[in-house]
Amino acid sequence: MTDQHLLEDEVTFASFDLDPRLSRAIAQLKFVHPTLIQAKAIPLALAGKDILARARTGAGKTAAYTLPIVQKILASQEPDSVPCTKALILVPTRELAEQVTTHINRLLIYANQSVKVANIAGQLAPQLQRPMLAEKPDILIATPSKVVTHLEAKNLDLSGLQTLVIDEADLVLSFGYEEDLRKILANLPKIYQSFLMSATFTEDVEELKSLVLRKPVILKLEEEKEEANNLTQYVVRCSELEKFLYTFIMVKLRLLRGKVIFFVNDIERCYRLKLFLEQFSIKSCVLNSELPVNSRYHIVEEFNRGIYSYLIATDESDLSGEVDSEDEVDDQDEQDQPKLKKNKSKVERDQEYGVSRGVDFMNVAAVINFDFPGSTKAYTHRVGRTARGGKQGMALSFVVDKDDAVHGSFGRNHANDATVFARVQTKEAEMNRQIKPYAFDSKNVDGFRYRVEDALKSVNLVAIREARITEIKREILNSEKLKMHFEDKPKDLDFLRHDQALQPTLVRKHLQNIPSYLMPKINGQQTMNTEEDVGPVHFTKHKKRQHKGPAKNKNPLKKIRRR
Known part of the structure; x- marks a missing residue:
């Protein structure tokens, strides 16, 4: 039996001897058995050890450090003690700061009068955040740049700090915060407890370890094999046009069930895909660095609640400089690497935006790499x-080979897709994970090709530019409204939906429904265009057979079910 199974069977949160208020909150959150990282890290943290922890995404790292912080503050409180900031949590993005704050507030539901929490990672001006810091919050969540701003303005005093956390440490460094971290460390007391949490160990993290940690306990918690098997990975080699075609088929025919995140590589692409889906009356919402921070928080929160099924997220890795290390890129790769386009947008992007990691998207059934990422990381x-x-999940990636990578085709250059995919495939193979090829049967999909081409004619640069402006204006208004009283009036939130149609161009009504003659035949029987009948349609090139139930369905996409 593995260590993970032993932990799940024997260790509970009750065994950590926590403050009764904290134990009650944990029970309300229905936390019973800690994850591997939590079971290993929490006792060490409560014992006062410095910790350097590496664990996979979704392993529960946030609770592994927030719970000991809250316990330590509750245990050390004295009636006449002078207020001071006891814990500083540094994160790379505003989205992650908001989620960490929400998690801590849930732990403090029965002790919120005893422990003050402040999140200063937002876009409020420093002078407006000064009253918040004047109250000396016990726990402070921030990006490194915001902390430095307040330290230089003399708004923040960290002389009484007891605990420092750097979450997603490798990403903090890749965002260019190294100099800010050095300034922050210079303002800390001589003795404090430190946690470095990261999904990967890089040379930069090793350097940061020597600056921040003192005789740390190093936890390198590898992913359990059964956990790795929960993710099924596929790749589709296709042309740029076929990416839109296959996306239409998977969504319109409900081959994807549950919540889906579509990742694209730049802001223009997210609006192109949204407008394309709107041509077929498919609702989706976008998430990118141009949107106001309050709107981004709200979009993530409502997606997690299941309000939206399709989220188109822009992974702007060029903002953070997240690229492969030198040992992963050879000379030929460097020659093939296209130069990043300069941003010509007049709208200011949020440099502290990030959604491809750190942010906790809940119950995501599938991730679709509509645009293949620029690095293995x-x-x-x-x-x-x-x-x-x-939980089970599926990842499907579109890869456009060089022969089909026409520069400027639908606004996208795919010259580097095959090169990066080869590196990804090698890395996954080293970890005993396989990316399986997935093929669509041309006989079943060619009938939809003209409809997709017709829809794309309306999604031109002018339409994208108008949609971009429309969305930003709408979200700015939403962002202001979100500051008010909508929690008390949940029905009013219908006016703030983020998946409303942009419609800068004419939507052709004949594209919204699929005529019966286009539906694929199964064993000579015409399928109907309903949710119940569309489900079993097979698009892969395997032998046709009678569909008898989801348990024996050979179509891998059909394994994804709404949870």
Whole structure:
């Protein structure tokens, strides 16, 4: 029996001897058995040890450090003690800061009058955040740049700090925060407890370890084999046009069930895909660095609640400089690597935006790499949004080979797709994971090709530009409204839906429904265009057979069910 199974059977949160208020909150959250990282890290943290922990995405790293922080503050409180900031949690993005804050507030539901929490990672001006810091919050969540801003303005005093956490440490460094971290460390007391949490160990993390940690306990918790098997990975080699064609088929015919994240590589692409889906009356919402931070928080929250099924997220890895290390890229790869386009948008992007990692997307059934990522690291973190918490998940990636990679085709250059995919395939093979080829049967999909081409004619650069402006204006208004009282009036939130149609161009009504003659035949029987009948349609090139139930369905996409 593995260590993981022993932990699940024997260790509970009750065995950590926590404050009764914290234990009650944990019970309300229905936390019973800790994950491997939590079971290993929490006792060490409560014993005062410095910790350097590496664990896969979705392993429960946030609770592994937030729970000891809350317990330590509750246990050390004295009636006449002078207020001071006791814990500082540094994160790379505003989205992650919001989720960490939410998690801590849930742990403090029965002790919120005793422990103050402040999140200063938002876009509020420093002068507006000054009153918040003047109250000396016990726990402070921030990005490194915001902490430095307040330290230089004398708004923040960290002389009484007891605990420092750097979450997603490798990403913090890749965002260019190294100099900010050095300034923060110079303002800390001589003695404090430190946690470095990361999904990967890089040379930069090793260097940071020597600066921050003192005789740390190093936890390298590898993914259990059965956990790795929860993620099924596929690749589809196709042309740029076929990416839209196959996406239409999977969504419109409901071959994808449950919540799906589509990753694209730039903002223009996210609006192109959204407008394309709108041509077929398919609702989706977009998430990118141009949207106001309040709207981004709200979109992630509502996606997690199941309000939206399809999220188109822009993975702007070029903002963070997240690229493969030198040992993964050879000279030929460097020659093939296209130069990044300069951003010509007049709309300011949020440099602290990031959704491909860190942010906790819940119950994601599938991740679709509509645009293949530019590095193996980006791929790993994208597919890590699904198959979390022991649940099944699927990742499907579109790869356009060089022969089909026409520069400027639908606004996308695919010259590097095959090169990066080869590196990803090698890395996955080293970890005994396989990316399986997935083929669509041309006989079944060619009938839809003209409809897709017709829809794409309306999704031109002018339409994308208008949609981009429309969405930003709408989300700015939503962002202001979100500051008000909508929690008390949940029905009003219908006016703030993020998946409303942009419709800058004419939507052709004949594209919204699929005529029966286009539906594939199964054993000579015409399928009907209903949710119940569309489900069993097979598009792969395997032998046709009578569909007798989901348990024996050979179509891998049909394994994804709404949870």
